[in-house]
Amino acid sequence: MQQSSPLTSGFGSRADGEIVIGEIGPVAESSSLVIFGITGDLARKKLVPAIYDLAHRGQLPAGFDLVGFARDAANSEPVLRESVITHARRPFDPEVWHTLTQRIHLIEGSFDESPAFTRLASLLTTLDHRRGKPGNYVFYLSVPPSAFSTVCGQLAVVGLNRPAQGWRRVVVEKPFGHDLPSSRALEGVLAQAFPPSSVYRIDHYxxxxxxxxxxxxxxxxxxxxxxxxxxxxxxxxxxxxxxxxxxxxxxxxxxxxxxxxxxxxxxxxxxxxxxxxxxxxxxxxxxxxxxxxxxxxxxxxxxxxxxxxxxxxxxxxxxxxxxxxxxxxxxxxxxxxxxxxxxxxxxxxxxxxxxxxxxxxxxxxxxxxxxxxxVTFTPPAHGSPAARAAAVSNVLVFRVQPDDGIELHIGAKRPGGGMQIQPVSLGMDFRSVFDPAPEAYERLIGDVLRGDSTLFPxxxxxxxxxxxxxxxxxxxxxxxxxxxxxxxxxxxxxxxxxxxxxxxxxxxx
CATH class of the missing domain: 3.30.360.10 (Dihydrodipicolinate Reductase; domain 2)
Structure with a gap:
């Protein structure tokens, strides 16, 4: 099977006969994605494997670069490779991984270490010049909420939060606070560094x-x-x-x-x-x-x-x-x-x-x-007492995991004499009808790169x-x-x- 270049091809077109509600959305522009905490559990188990899967499917934008920032980032390439082998949906392809590693860059430092952010700013500028990029950056805060203020403050000090050209987007993971006052305080921290339209709150569901x-x-x-x-x-x-x-x-x-x-x-x-x-x-x-x-x-x-x-x-x-x-x-x-x-x-x-x-x-x-x-529907309120007694409640079920699909439960007559009603299920399994869907983080990271905030609260x-x-x-x-x-x-x-x-x-x- 012919495979497109994992880092240069864009998003696919609509299939013939597909009915689309609304627009597909913008095409991803050349950009750099910075993951703070790239050696943490979330990045290793979800984020980096999702980026690999996007590369495998040829859905990363041309000129894409991934920058990992962590205290122990310097020697993390073998760890990231193992995480892809273990957690990616697509089979491990050494050629795809080799091509992707040419676009992975690691910054070692702590979040309160100003020189590390100066090095980050310099690296991003170098990558822009090298690939002719306009200065589009995504900052993924794969860190505890307690570190948001420090990271956002450091980005502001080196001028990475407000673009002279291009755009900036910041991605944050739950929990968005632990109650309403703390949530508002957290939003205040983000608002000091980024405009509301630049904040993407991940809810992987x-x-x-x-x-x-x-x-x-x-x-x-x-x-x-x-x-x-x-x-x-x-x-x-x-x-x-x-x-x-x-x-x-x-x-x-x-x-x-x-x-x-x-x-x-x-x-x-x-x-x-x-x-x-x-x-x-x-x-x-x-x-x-x-x-x-x-x-x-x-x-x-x-x-x-x-x-x-x-x-x-x-x-x-x-x-x-x-x-x-x-x-x-x-x-x-x-x-x-x-x-x-x-x-x-x-x-x-x-x-x-x-x-x-x-x-x-x-x-x-x-x-x-x-x-x-x-969703349980109201049983019939009309008909003979016998009919009402035999009626079953219709239930529409959306199965989100592990076997995603939709079921409709109805009442049907059991074979034989008499009107004996038995609940039966009419079901549709997404996996049997459609091609495998992108994993949630794969879809959401792709949306951030495109600037589509539809699936973000x-x-x-x-x-x-x-x-x-x-x-x-x-x-x-x-x-x-x-x-x-x-x-x-x-x-x-x-x-x-x-x-x-x-x-x-x-x-x-």
Whole structure:
């Protein structure tokens, strides 16, 4: 198979017969990507492999350079090579890797070391002159939020934050603070160095194809939108379950917990896409406008002692093997109150969604790994008593991971005499229909290089999400210890009571 040059070819054209909602977006210009913390876990496991995959597919812009900045960067090339072999989606190709390494440059230094940033500025200028580039730089802050201020300040001192020509973009990873005040303080730090349009907040869930297909299914298919309201939808469940624990992550996870880690960002973003109104266009500004509107109308439903639950996994079994409880994990104190399971009830005060509860749950060391959105429609309220009793609830399920796809659960007559209705599933697996989709970071890094901010949350979205979650965190802070649930189960019993009060139940894990 003929392979295009991994570093000079641009993005592919549309396939014949493809229906496109909105525009594909701009073509990536020649630029340099600087990763601060290139030897950290995120860069090694996600960022560098994603860049390799982009190179392998010929989707890096001409004149691309990757600059790695870290205290131990000088001898990291073998480490990066191993990370690509282990974590990239595409098979390792020595020729692609060799070509890419000609564009990888390493700066050794600490974030508070001014001479290192002077060397960085000099290197970027040299690369611009060498390749005839206009001075386009992406700064990826793969560092703890506590280092944002230092890095942004150093970039400002050497004049890298404001372009005399070209453009500047800065990419930041969650957590975007630990509550609303700290989030605003963090945004203030970024705003001192970069204009709002230059800030790209990564939420890797938004790079997943199933998540993006929520909008396609809703607005490119006429059959769903007339039913997408409180007259036809009974409730919505959003679940992110993991069967792994937090082994080795005590330094990050203790004191953060499940609600801050994934509900405030990933799961509220999923809620916004499910519930938002149709945007006037499928560009970044139009989609962000509708997400902000729906999040501003979103609130916790109470009383919180009945509508929320939190838990912490205890000892249990995973894949037939015993596993420890959270407080037996290395680095966690025995009196830790950090929750590894969180469930809550959300309401949306709009005409479309008034009265429809959104149930959100997430947890670690649960029975299996899955992320899904399940929209449960109201069962028929007409017909004979026998027909109503036999009716089943139709459920539309977006499977985000691990087997991404869409399912529609309906009732069908069982073969034989009598009208015996049985739930059946109509499903579509993305992998069986489409070519393999880019990995989330691959897609998002490509979007940053192109300047397409559609899949990146805006500041207002982040702040509304903290406004929603903060009262729950404040309630839990005075509510004693989390409930304990055995590892390998579906979570604490208190979570079941959230739905059972209304005659509903969680979808099985």
């Amino acid at each position: 938004l790079g997943k194809e199933t998540v993006q297909n929520i909008l396609a299914l809703r607005f490119a298919n006429g059959m769903f939108e007339p039913l997408w309201n409180n007259r036809h939808i009974d409730h919505v469940q959003i679940t992110m379950a993991e069967n792994v624990g937090v082994t080795g992550r005590a330094g990050y996870y203790d004191g953060v917990g499940a609600a801050r880690d994934v509900i405030q960002n990933h799961l509220l973003q999923l809620l916004a896409l499910i519930a938002m109104e149709e945007p006037v266009g499928f560009d970044a500004d139009s989609i962000a406008t509708e997400k902000v509107k729906i999040l501003s109308a979103t609130e916790l439903l109470g009383p919180l002692e009945h509508t929320s639950a939190r838990g912490q996994y205890g000892p249990g079994v995973d894949s037939g093997l015993p596993v420890p409880g959270l407080t037996d994990e290395i680095g966690f104190p025995p009196d830790s109150t950090t929750e590894t399971f969180a469930a809550l009830t959300i309401g949306i005060t709009t005409r479309r969604w008034a009265g429809v509860p959104f149930y959100i749950r997430t947890g670690k060391r649960l029975a299996r790994r899955t992320t899904e959105i399940a 805006r500041r207002a979205e982040v702040e509304h999400s903290w406004r929603i979650i903060d009262p729950l965190l404040q309630h839990w802070a005075t509510a004693g210890r989390p409930d304990t649930y055995p590892a390998g189960t579906s979570g604490p019993v208190s979570a079941d009571r959230i739905l059972s009060r209304s005659g509903r139940e969680w979808r099985a894990l």
